[in-house]
Amino acid sequence: MKTAIVNIGRILTGDIAAPTVAGDAILLDAGLISSVGTLSASQVESADVVIDAAGTIAIPGLIDSHVHITFGDYTPRQKTVGYLESYTHGGVTSSVSASEVHVPGRPKDPAGVKALAVAAMKSFQTFRPGGMKVHAGAVILEPGLTAQDMVELKALGLRYAKAGFGAFETPFDYAPIVKAARDAGLITMAHTGGSSIPGSSGVWAEHILAMNPHVSFHVNGGPIAMPEAGFRRLVDESDVALQICTAGNLRTALLVAEMARSSDKLDRLLVATDTPTGSGIMPLGILYTLSHLCSLGGLDPELAFATACGNNARVFDLNSGFIAPGRDGDIVLIDACAGGSQDDALSALRNGDIPAVSAVITDAVPRFVGRSRNTPAGIRKVRTASSKIVELFEGGAH
Template structure:
């Protein structure tokens, strides 16, 4: 079954050209080859065209020249677990524009694990409404990027009674490719869902399972036995959603699920369990299974720096090198989901979409650089965020600045002296196309 391509964004989603120079190190997002000692990247028409140095890439090859000032380049982060609505609003947290702010913090791709909003069919075991809700979600996010910056993989089906194979075909034709976490709401018993899973797999869908006790009314306690029978492509929030299963149950799930089934850590979960999962995966030679999500926007609140915090925790409290931890939040997710949806990003290499973050240690950190800061447990931040070759931000809203600053066409974007007062820094828009001091 063909993957659904993102439809052309009708307003401001032009593809960008740029040269990024003076790169200190490229952290590739590839867990097997996590760093690349090259100093320049050429971006053409929104794609990474070439990686090299001053001899192979000239500044004159693009109108926009970004000086990374010795900082590191990483892929845009990929958040693999979010509960969204039809637009940029969280019905649970009652917050506006939370999704666009993820992009401004360097999380450039968001993957839905099912809608949360008033009146949805999922809460009423209503197959007609549930199908319509899921198609609407998928269609909106094929055509629209929150903040003109965030790529959302929408259209995650909550399983309810009464769905037919024809429903799955119609949803597939509309771009749906995800079964949301089984057990997080809707049907969850293996005998109730296996026919649906069979149909979904015939159409090339991704299947996720909620690895956790009950979290909200209507969710289920998903035991290892249930999860193994479901045979998910991703084990959702294995570290807890937000409460985890026991360690023995978690180990059983890791051991008995498929080698290519992703194991998801959540920023809103049990940190101790997350660290144990990573170390156990490292011992088994399965770090490529680890992906990172947050489970937002739910009652634990919004964390625009969610994956930055999770990367710092894992890098500072396990024996995994920080460059491989970055791959868990980028390339691991891209490679996993690219089997099901259009996901040509998450790794810094020619031919990939130019979703790129320039980053450094936080201002005042005792660390030497970005990777050392992660190893110290410092929560880092972007100095620049690029999506499809377009600069979309140089800071997240009310987010910390980096030790060094980028230059864009020779103009330094130093946020440590951001305008004449702190209010513009804290409350002004982080998007360069809006802010008078960045333009």
């Protein structure tokens, strides 16, 4: 399918090093972005669907790099069906499993945790709730797992390993198996902060430094933050990616973001939600956290979006998260909400408002055009200007 988006007001790339690109149009073809900038009349006419962006802002689809998926579009923690599809109405087009720890009765032996991770990975390879890509399957590191297990999991296609919920005596004991997972080519993540589920323990900066994972998950607390002195240690003494989450401590999220900005390490800052958990289901969670970073933390919106797009994509090795030729055709159009005090999405974020999500496209296929059911309407009328197929993709009302 070929989709053209025209009449774009601004294009944010998702790249922290070059957050904007000139142009007013994007062409998507066969699931990927094929052209960014200016389209010729013939390129527009060749599209199956043409979307009039009406001057709204185009961003890469948001990547929520901390979602506790289980199986299917269902969360047993909140007993809710359809939450992932709902997240697409918050502009989230990709999610990364933070481990399938909330599967009821989850196994804890080596064979069981391996089987659980592989089954989750494979079950989401073709299942796209609302068009979302779900990068599932994160093996929960437990005593008894070996370096050979990590090699075998990598050979099966698994990409992620998670420390923090296993039955190790102390968090320091994770270090050898985290190293083995890294050596095998897995991307390693570690719970950070106070205990979040019965039987787990708090993980603080000294533990993260000893483990040396790729990502310090919810470094601002999931939901309880670690002792304050640890934040500076992680920024200065490691190259670990620092993930801040909506379901964590807001004050320390702002603290970490400012430390990263002032140390010229914003490329290590990631934004995610850490949901669904006891904090609930948050389809607009990333947008709220970005509004906090901009309005309370003074971060430029163009850079803030990169923390939820390209930074996540780079750390988790995804082809989404950037608006550039060859990247996944995942685009979101955003605007200021109707009835607010601002006249564009970036000004709204600086003001502390969430933007309106006016269209979501994944794999070059429009999922809805005109209005998200989870945000107020935008002030501009995004519409399907032409379609050679039956579906017009108009979004429904609340």
